Amino acid sequence: MKSNELIDRLLKGDRRALAKLITRVEDGFPDSKMVIRQLFQRTGQSQIIGITGPPGSGKSTLVDKITEIIRETDRTVGIIAVDPTSPFTGGALLGDRIRMQLAAKDPGVFIRSMGTRGALGGLSRATNDVIKIMDAFGFDVVIVETVGAGQSEIEIVRTAHTSLVLCVPGLGDSIQTIKAGILEIADVFVINKADRDGVNQLEIELRYMLEMSKYESEEGRWVPPIVRTIAIDGDGVGELVQKIDKHFAFLKHTAKLARFTQQRTEEEIIEIVKNQFAEHLITKARERGDLQNLVDLVSNRRLDPYTAAELLLDPLRDEYKL
Amino acid sequence: MKSNELIDRLLKGDRRALAKLITRVEDGFPDSKMVIRQLFQRTGQSQIIGITGPPGSGKSTLVDKITEIIRETDRTVGIIAVDPTSPFTGGALLGDRIRMQLAAKDPGVFIRSMGTRGALGGLSRATNDVIKIMDAFGFDVVIVETVGAGQSEIEIVRTAHTSLVLCVPGLGDSIQTIKAGILEIADVFVINKADRDGVNQLEIELRYMLEMSKYESEEGRWVPPIVRTIAIDGDGVGELVQKIDKHFAFLKHTAKLARFTQQRTEEEIIEIVKNQFAEHLITKARERGDLQNLVDLVSNRRLDPYTAAELLLDPLRDEYKL
Numbered sequence: 252m253k254s255n256e257l258i259d260r261l262l263k264g265d266r267r268a269l270a271k272l273i274t275r276v277e278d279g280f281p282d283s284k285m286v287i288r289q290l291f292q293r294t295g296q297s298q299i300i301g302i303t304g305p306p307g308s309g310k311s312t313l314v315d316k317i318t319e320i321i322r323e324t325d326r327t328v329g330i331i332a333v334d335p336t337s338p339f340t341g342g343a344l345l346g347d348r349i350r351m352q353l354a355a356k357d358p359g360v361f362i363r364s365m366g367t368r369g370a371l372g373g374l375s376r377a378t379n380d381v382i383k384i385m386d387a388f389g390f391d392v393v394i395v396e397t398v399g400a401g402q403s404e405i406e407i408v409r410t411a412h413t414s415l416v417l418c419v420p421g422l423g424d425s426i427q428t429i430k431a432g433i434l435e436i437a438d439v440f441v442i443n444k445a446d447r448d449g450v451n452q453l454e455i456e457l458r459y460m461l462e463m464s465k466y467e468s469e470e471g472r473w474v475p476p477i478v479r480t481i482a483i484d485g486d487g488v489g490e491l492v493q494k495i496d497k498h499f500a501f502l503k504h505t506a507k508l509a510r511f512t513q514q515r516t517e518e519e520i521i522e523i524v525k526n527q528f529a530e531h532l533i534t535k536a537r538e539r540g541d542l543q544n545l546v547d548l549v550s551n552r553r554l555d556p557y558t559a560a561e562l563l564l565d566p567l568r569d570e571y572k573l
Numbered sequence: 574m575k576s577n578e579l580i581d582r583l584l585k586g587d588r589r590a591l592a593k594l595i596t597r598v599e600d601g602f603p604d605s606k607m608v609i610r611q612l613f614q615r616t617g618q619s620q621i622i623g624i625t626g627p628p629g630s631g632k633s634t635l636v637d638k639i640t641e642i643i644r645e646t647d648r649t650v651g652i653i654a655v656d657p658t659s660p661f662t663g664g665a666l667l668g669d670r671i672r673m674q675l676a677a678k679d680p681g682v683f684i685r686s687m688g689t690r691g692a693l694g695g696l697s698r699a700t701n702d703v704i705k706i707m708d709a710f711g712f713d714v715v716i717v718e719t720v721g722a723g724q725s726e727i728e729i730v731r732t733a734h735t736s737l738v739l740c741v742p743g744l745g746d747s748i749q750t751i752k753a754g755i756l757e758i759a760d761v762f763v764i765n766k767a768d769r770d771g772v773n774q775l776e777i778e779l780r781y782m783l784e785m786s787k788y789e790s791e792e793g794r795w796v797p798p799i800v801r802t803i804a805i806d807g808d809g810v811g812e813l814v815q816k817i818d819k820h821f822a823f824l825k826h827t828a829k830l831a832r833f834t835q836q837r838t839e840e841e842i843i844e845i846v847k848n849q850f851a852e853h854l855i856t857k858a859r860e861r862g863d864l865q866n867l868v869d870l871v872s873n874r875r876l877d878p879y880t881a882a883e884l885l886l887d888p889l890r891d892e893y894k895l
Contacts, residue, residue, distance in 0.1 A: 284879045291877035509872070516871045516878065517864065523882035525851040531886070532850070533843055542839065549838045550831070555613035556838065557606045560845035564853070 254282045258289050261388055266361060269388050273363055276380045287380055290387035295512075297329075297386040298499050301408035301436075302396045304417025309443045313417065313482035314396050315350065318360060320492045326391035327359040331381055333397040333407055334364065361390070375406040376526075379519065382410060405436055410515065412508070413438045413498045415491075418457070420449035437475050438498050441491060445479035454479070473501055536563055576604045580611050583710055588683060591710050595685055598702045609702055612709035617834075619651075619708040620821050623730035623758075624718040626739025631765045635739065635804035636718050637672065640682055642814045648713035649681040653703055655719040655729055656686065683712065697728040698848075701841065704732060727758055732837065734830070735760045735820045737813075740779070742771035759797050760820050763813060767801035776801070795823055858885055 254275060260268035276283045300317075304310050311332065318328045332350075354360040363385075365378060378395060385393045397407045408414045416437040440457055442450060457477050476494050480487035502508040536542040545562060548554040554562075576597060582590035598605045622639075626632050633654065640650045654672075676682040685707075687700060700717060707715045719729045730736045738759040762779055764772060779799050798816050802809035824830040858864040867884060870876040876884075 288877045288879055292874050295874055512872050513868055517868045519878045520864070520867060520871065520881045520885070521851060521855055523878055524854065524885050525847050527882055528850055528854070528886055529843060529847040532846060542842070545842060546835055546839045549842065550834050552614050552617055555610045556841045556845055557610055559842045560849055563842070563846050564850055 254280070254286050255289075258286065261290075261384070262293070264389070266358075269361065269384065270363070272384055273381050276384065277365065277377050283380065287383055290384060293387035293389075294383050295386065297382075297390050297393045299382060299386075299411040299413075300392060300394045300495055301411030301414040302394065302417065303405075303408045303414070303436075304398070304441075304443070305419070308417045308419045309482045310396050310398065310417060311350065313441070313443055313480065313488070314394055316480075316482050316485050316488040317394065317492055317495075319485075320489055321392055322357065322359055325359075327389070328361075329385035329388070329390035329393045330354075330360070330362045331378060331385070331393065331395045332362065332364040333378055333395060361385070361388075375410075376522065378407050379410055409436055412502055412511065413495050415439045415441050415495070417441045417443055418453060419444045420447040420453045438473060439491070439494050440475055440477045442477060442479045443482050445487065446481050450479065473498060532563065576602070576608050577611075580608065583612075583706070584615065586711070588680075591683065591706065592685070594706055595703050598706065599687065599699050605702065609705055612706060615709035615711075616705050617708065619704075619712050619715045621704060621708075621733040621735075622714060622716045622817055623733030623736040624716065624739065625727075625730045625736070625758075626720070626763075626765070627741070630739045630741045631804045632718050632720065632739060633672065635763070635765055635802065635810070636716055638802075638804050638807050638810040639716065639814055639817075641807075642811055643714055644679065644681055647681075649711070650683070651707035651710070651712035651715045652676075652682070652684045653700060653707070653715065653717045654684065654686040655700055655717065683707070683710075697732075698844065700729050701732055731758055734824060734833065735817050737761045737763050737817070739763045739765050740775060741766045742769040742775045760795060761813070761816050762797055762799045764799060764801045765804050767809065768803050772801065795820060854885065 252271070254272065257268045257272050257275075261272055272286055276286060280286075302310055302314060314330060314332075318330065321328050330350075350362050354362045363381065365381065382393055382395065395407060395411055414436045416439075418440065420442065442453055442457075454477055461475060461477075478487055478491045478494055480491055482488065502511060533542065536545075541563065545554065545559040549556050549559050574593070576594065579590045579594050579597075583594055594608055598608060602608075624632055624636060636652060636654075640652065643650055652672075672684050676684045685703065687703065704715055704717065717729060717733060736758045738761075740762065742764065764775055764779075776799055783797060783799075800809055800813045800816055802813055804810065824833060855864065858867075863885065867876065867881040871878050871881050
């Protein structure tokens with residue numbers, strides 16, 4: 252089936268068309284860009300929630316419970332479960348199958364998992380596009396969950412309007428190990444498995460850390476709340492959803508949503524420019540044999556890679572006054 | 574102290590200068606590029622070993638044992654422990670302190686850990702530069718260990734001459750979950766904790782997977798061996814080091830080492846071009862106000878991000894016939 256036909260079906264609410272288009276974009280089909288172009292005007296409607304946390308923190312269970320609560324208000328939910336470690340743990344696979352069955356019972360829920368398959372074109376790039384497709388399909392809420400705290404996870408979670416960072420008592424030696432990158436992206440901290448030992452200590456340390464960063468920030472800013480949950484029993488999840496919605500309302504009412512959208516848009520354009528330009532330039536340099544010459548020089552240590560890169564860019568700099 | 578002075582000291586074997594220069598490059602000091610440029614001619618001497626595996630697979634213990642065995646042949650070893658998840662687990666910190674003490678006893682061993690600190694400039698970019706500094710310092714062997722199997726981990730491990738992929742019996746449901754990206758980079762498979770249940774099943778599945786991929790490959794290729802180890806007792810580690818050295822010899826004798834170097838060099842130049850160009854272009858587009866105009870249009874859904882990126886690139890395409 253042609254992608255155009257799938258787009259028509261998707262816009263009519265066809266879930267199989269939705270699944271197929273996601274697969275095409277994930278696999279980097281030649282017309283992926285066209286798909287995003289066509290759907291783009293329909294996007295910008297979903298509330299996007301990002302969740303990240305270490306393996307074993309109960310992310311999937313929490314996402315399922317959050318979904319249940321959101322469904323009580325009749326909002327539809329699309330879930331993207333990103334697991335860059337899936338080739339090793341395989342956990343995602345089994346868990347996903349069970350979750351898929353749950354979703355199959357409720358037409359207001361759709362679950363999609365993404366592993367390293369999309370990794371070649373960039374997992375965060377692919378996730379971004381899948382969010383857009385779900386947004387265009389019409390989900391009221393899109394939840395992106397990812398494991399870990401590496402660069403790509405941070406990028407993935409930053410796409411969300413509201414980013415949740417999950418902690419669990421007793422996993423690390425100390426909260427000191429939650430570093431800059433993660434602190435910056437957290438809009439809400441969740442202490443899951445809050446019936447475990449060390450929960451008070453963890454909360455004290457989180458609060459202290461928030462205090463420390465407070466003085467550097469502007470007035471009227473959002474102070475990330477800390478919510479305790481026991482996801483497996485649903486404890487605290489209602490309060491968590493309230494905080495998430497409160498944060499989204501905060502974004503809207505303080506005009507921060509517009510600024511947020513602008514910032515993410517700029518980042519997205521820059522990322523695309525980077526990849527597309529490199530593709531063009533490298534193809535040209537390869538055709539002319541320039542690239543091979545430079546590679547030879549660097550391989551023989553007669554030139555360092557930074558100088559080689561500059562030599563490739565030099566003609567551009569002159570011509571375009573870069 | 575000026576970086577130039579540190580470079581002089583490093584080339585005389587000063588370990589403190591080595592540590593300081595690594596920190597500067599990791600933190601993205603303005604003269605980082607100069608440091609790499611100066612040291613580049615001295616590089617290309619080290620044998621580089623990469624190791625990746627899931628959390629809890631015993632990577633650090635294995636690396637320590639490998640180091641011991643390599644030291645028996647009087648070769649010096651530099652270790653780079655990359656943990657993108659460190660902000661959460663914190664495991665690296667405690668473990669590192671213990672390992673540092675071990676290294677302090679042996680002047681032929683140097684350990685450096687890298688977390689998310691270098692993540693902004695790209696963890697794999699930073700790791701690449703740290704490998705170069707260790708190489709220029711004169712380590713016979715540089716070992717890079719990283720946790721997980723995300724995109725950045727694969728990139729990190731691909732830099733190595735010989736890439737080890739660690740598996741542990743009973744961690745995943747099945748070997749089926751070890752997917753393409755990881756299969757491609759593995760030169761040696763290690764089944765660690767080989768005294769656990771399920772070790773035979775895991776090896777059978779690995780062999781089957783290797784058989785499957787064999788038919789697609791050229792003659793005279795390297796067939797990744799599977800080595801069983803119990804790192805904590807040192808069992809099998811001697812055999813593992815033999816396989817690693819055998820693979821490195823294979824690369825040299827089949828002229829694959831030269832091809833390997835060329836390929837990695839090309840990738841590195843492309844990566845630098847990508848980042849530097851984007852920096853230039855974006856600065857220019859920002860100055861002219863073009864970027865803001867495009868961001869506004871996309872934020873208001875009057876343009877999609879792919880078209881916006883092309884509009885930024887268009888003038889270049891005309892001028893430079895890209």
